[in-house]
Amino acid sequence: MGDDRRQILDLLAGGKITADEAERLILAVEKSAAGSGAAASEPGGTATGTTPRPKYLRVLVEGDEQITGMKGGTTVNVRVPMRLLRAGVRLAGLIPVQAHQQLDQAFTQHGVPITLSQIKPENLEEIIDQLDDLTVDVDGKDGNPMKVRVFCE
Amino acid sequence: MIPWGASVRVHWNRGTPREHRLGLWVPLFLVWLILLPLLLVLFPLIALGCVFIGVDAVELYETAWRIVSSLPRTWVEVKTGEFWVWVHLA
Numbered sequence: 092m093g094d095d096r097r098q099i100l101d102l103l104a105g106g107k108i109t110a111d112e113a114e115r116l117i118l119a120v121e122k123s124a125a126g127s128g129a130a131a132s133e134p135g136g137t138a139t140g141t142t143p144r145p146k147y148l149r150v151l152v153e154g155d156e157q158i159t160g161m162k163g164g165t166t167v168n169v170r171v172p173m174r175l176l177r178a179g180v181r182l183a184g185l186i187p188v189q190a191h192q193q194l195d196q197a198f199t200q201h202g203v204p205i206t207l208s209q210i211k212p213e214n215l216e217e218i219i220d221q222l223d224d225l226t227v228d229v230d231g232k233d234g235n236p237m238k239v240r241v242f243c244e
Numbered sequence: 245m246i247p248w249g250a251s252v253r254v255h256w257n258r259g260t261p262r263e264h265r266l267g268l269w270v271p272l273f274l275v276w277l278i279l280l281p282l283l284l285v286l287f288p289l290i291a292l293g294c295v296f297i298g299v300d301a302v303e304l305y306e307t308a309w310r311i312v313s314s315l316p317r318t319w320v321e322v323k324t325g326e327f328w329v330w331v332h333l334a
């Protein structure tokens with residue numbers, strides 16, 4: 092067992108960190124170890140051992156005349172830097188506490204049971220980090236030719 | 245870096261002999277220069293408002309700056325049968 096893991100388990104045993112924190116730390120250690128191994132084996136590996144991270148989120152929407160009412164097919168193509176998403180999620184941390192309850196109620200009414208006070212900026216950062224591998228393809232059915240594609244590049 | 249300019253390209257009557265093309269470079273730095281005095285006046289007022297509603301003004305300014313400085317290299321393209329509009333922040 093590595094020294095890092097032993098230290099984490101010691102911290103857990105000493106009650107200095109929670110089980111959840113210990114799990115995250117161990118995962119981070121494993122990820123770091125795997126990354127350094129990959130960097131050593133791959134000539135093109137980066138200094139941190141990870142593949143180049145996507146820089147942009149792309150959203151493509153295609154619709155035809157029936158949907159848009161405009162002549163010919165319509166395509167909307169948006170490219171947003173991931174940095175902008177990261178900055179944007181920080182806005183959630185600026186929502187006044189007194190507005191949380193109203194927002195929670197509104198979310199629940201619309202079928203999204205979210206408690207805003209439980210969402211921390213670091214949680215949102217994790218979501219953004221996981222977007223790297225995101226690809227969403229939506230094709231219309233039953234004669235609806237709308238296509239939506241969301242991916243990172 | 246905040247966006248200093250925006251490239252706007254518009255094509256209309258696409259695919260016809262009468263197709264028109266227009267390309268513009270919008271100097272956003274002039275907009276920032278014009279807005280700067282207004283922002284300097286507004287900053288204390290916004291900070292005061294933040295105190296009332298319980299929002300950290302410094303964090304608000306920092307987030308706003310991050311958002312504006314992340315805008316470069318954003319682009320939006322809209323293409324229809326006749327029109328093509330492309331906006332790119334640089």
